[in-house]
Amino acid sequence: MTQTAAIIGGGVIGGGWAARFLLNGWDVRVFDPDPEAARKIGDVLANARRSLPGLLDVALPPEGQLSFHDTIAEAVTGAIWIQESVPERLQIKHDSFAAIQRACDPRAVIGSSTSGFKPSQLQQNAQDRGQILVCHPFNPVYLLPLVEVVSTAQNPSELIETAKGILSRVGMHPLHLKKEIDAHVADRFLEAVWREALWLVKDGIATTEEIDDAIRYGFGIRWAQMGLFETYRVAGGEAGMKHFMAQFGPALQWPWTKLMDVPEFTEELVDLIAGQSDAQSGHHTIRELERIRDNNLVAMMRALKTQDWGAGALLGAQEKAIRQGSELGQTAGDIRDPAAPVLTVHRAVPLDWTDYNGHMNEAKYLQAFGDATDRFMELIGCDAAYIASGGSYFTAETHIRHIDEVNAGALIEIRTRVLGGGGKKMHLWHEMYEGARLLATGEHFLLHVSLETRRACDASPALDAALRRFADAQADLSPPDGAGRSIGAPR
Numbered sequence: 001m002t003q004t005a006a007i008i009g010g011g012v013i014g015g016g017w018a019a020r021f022l023l024n025g026w027d028v029r030v031f032d033p034d035p036e037a038a039r040k041i042g043d044v045l046a047n048a049r050r051s052l053p054g055l056l057d058v059a060l061p062p063e064g065q066l067s068f069h070d071t072i073a074e075a076v077t078g079a080i081w082i083q084e085s086v087p088e089r090l091q092i093k094h095d096s097f098a099a100i101q102r103a104c105d106p107r108a109v110i111g112s113s114t115s116g117f118k119p120s121q122l123q124q125n126a127q128d129r130g131q132i133l134v135c136h137p138f139n140p141v142y143l144l145p146l147v148e149v150v151s152t153a154q155n156p157s158e159l160i161e162t163a164k165g166i167l168s169r170v171g172m173h174p175l176h177l178k179k180e181i182d183a184h185v186a187d188r189f190l191e192a193v194w195r196e197a198l199w200l201v202k203d204g205i206a207t208t209e210e211i212d213d214a215i216r217y218g219f220g221i222r223w224a225q226m227g228l229f230e231t232y233r234v235a236g237g238e239a240g241m242k243h244f245m246a247q248f249g250p251a252l253q254w255p256w257t258k259l260m261d262v263p264e265f266t267e268e269l270v271d272l273i274a275g276q277s278d279a280q281s282g283h284h285t286i287r288e289l290e291r292i293r294d295n296n297l298v299a300m301m302r303a304l305k306t307q308d309w310g311a312g313a314l315l316g317a318q319e320k321a322i323r324q325g326s327e328l329g330q331t332a333g334d335i336r337d338p339a340a341p342v343l344t345v346h347r348a349v350p351l352d353w354t355d356y357n358g359h360m361n362e363a364k365y366l367q368a369f370g371d372a373t374d375r376f377m378e379l380i381g382c383d384a385a386y387i388a389s390g391g392s393y394f395t396a397e398t399h400i401r402h403i404d405e406v407n408a409g410a411l412i413e414i415r416t417r418v419l420g421g422g423g424k425k426m427h428l429w430h431e432m433y434e435g436a437r438l439l440a441t442g443e444h445f446l447l448h449v450s451l452e453t454r455r456a457c458d459a460s461p462a463l464d465a466a467l468r469r470f471a472d473a474q475a476d477l478s479p480p481d482g483a484g485r486s487i488g489a490p491r
């Protein structure tokens with residue numbers, strides 16, 4: 001059954017939460033007094049639709065329904081997750097919690113996006129303190145997985161576990177802090193770095209662009225994959241962390257940084273920073289910058305997925321769970337009708353598959369058909385264990401027809417037929433669709449090989465039988481249009 005989330009405050013962060021829940025299959029009900037809220041959330045959703053689904057190599061559940069409501073009471077009806085993302089003012093947050101708790105399901109989780117308030121401050125005077133906890137996300141909420149969960153002794157452990165479970169199921173990494181503290185963990189770093197950067201600009205040491213370069217050409221990339229302590233452990237060389245601390249610890253006593261002093265926010269400093277930021281980035285609109293940011297984040301996170309590391313490992317685990325619960329997780333024994341084409345790929349087109357023509361690049365059609373072949377091989381028993389035992393298939397010939405174009409974010413399906421198979425041979429036919437629209441076909445001839453001799457040889461009897469089950473059942477189907485065709489101009 002579809003689950004429902006309520007979003008109270010639909011600005012930058014509330015809009016991001018709405019997109020994350022919707023694209024993970026939840027219905028979302030929004031309350032925001034701003035008459036422009038629907039348009040603003042629409043813009044965030046458009047960005048999310050082109051970027052989030054393509055993070056995974058498998059389709060997310062069908063998108064939920066979005067609705068807007070005139071009161072908090074109406075918005076929270078039926079919601080099991082309520083995310084407060086109103087402005088960072090304690091009184092507005094308290095008023096919102098009071099209105100939420102007058103109307104909501106007492107079992108619902110109420111998460112607050114607050115960047116700085118402690119949960120005990122949020123819970124003050126609440127009707128049910130135990131229902132409210134901090135769930136602090138990072139912008140863009142639809143792509144970045146971190147959410148800092150901060151609770152108090154008032155929160156029942158079952159509610160905290162429910163909250164963490166739900167956040168994990170929408171692809172997030174709930175980091176549950178041991179104790180509450182102003183600004184949680186991550187915002188304390190961000191503020192320390194920001195404060196230092198303001199000094200560097202004010203003192204004329206570096207411009208905003210030079211400071212950004214200092215981050216993005218070096219330690220920013222490093223942090224994205226290993227964080228701080230693991231990076232420094234490696235920097236200690238073979239002697240490791242103790243050596244690193246002995247070598248660089250004393251620097252903390254020297255006056256390298258001004259950390260706790262804050263430069264005065266004079267009009268002059270604000271103008272200096274805003275002027276430098278305009279010179280650095282003013283030629284892009286904010287929407288353009290958001291898209292550049294999203295393109296880069298998707299490429300980086302997908303690269304980390306191939307390494308099964310950090311934020312990428314989380315994506316891999318989510319992908320595996322979705323696959324296991326879907327048609328793509330079936331075994332050959334689950335398939336009752338081997339005469340029907342088999343679903344081998346169901347996924348969105350990722351941003352990093354598109355090219356200068358604004359659509360999916362030709363090389364990625366082969367990637368998608370290659371993935372379809374891999375899935376079919378796995379289905380008939382040519383899986384990781386079989387390959388480790390020394391047998392596999394090599395592709396000997398491929399013919400792809402590009403029939404229609406497709407853009408980032410679009411959901412594609414590949415259905416696979418067996419045109420022939422048995423012994424050493426496997427002849428596959430893939431059709432790629434977006435809905436009912438045929439996008440491409442791929443015809444592939446493969447040979448079974450011994451990975452030891454690198455020469456063709458018969459498949460194992462079990463693999464051969466599994467392949468022949470499909471080949472025999474499909475033998476009487478009429479040949480697909482375009483099968484066996486060679487390249488030539490239409491006459």
Ligand SMILES: NC(=O)C1=CN([C@@H]2O[C@H](COP(=O)(O)OP(=O)(O)OC[C@H]3O[C@@H](n4cnc5c(N)ncnc54)[C@H](O)[C@@H]3O)[C@@H](O)[C@H]2O)C=CC1
Nearest residue numbers: 009010011012013014032034085086087088113114115139
């Ligand atoms: N912007 C950021 O980078 C991050 C912000 N946060 C936190 O998220 C919360 C929201 O911040 P943003 O989305 O940046 O602010 P925002 O200004 O973009 O959005 C706030 C939204 O709340 C609406 N609003 C105002 N009064 C309301 C009320 N009484 N009931 C319902 N909605 C109301 C406004 O119309 C606006 O759409 C804050 O607590 C902030 O600390 C958390 C992570 C990152």
Ligand SMILES: C[N+](C)(C)CC(=O)CC(=O)[O-]
Nearest residue numbers: 114115137138139187190
């Ligand atoms: C600037 N900020 C304190 C609102 C930032 C955050 O809370 C998290 C983020 O997305 O950087």
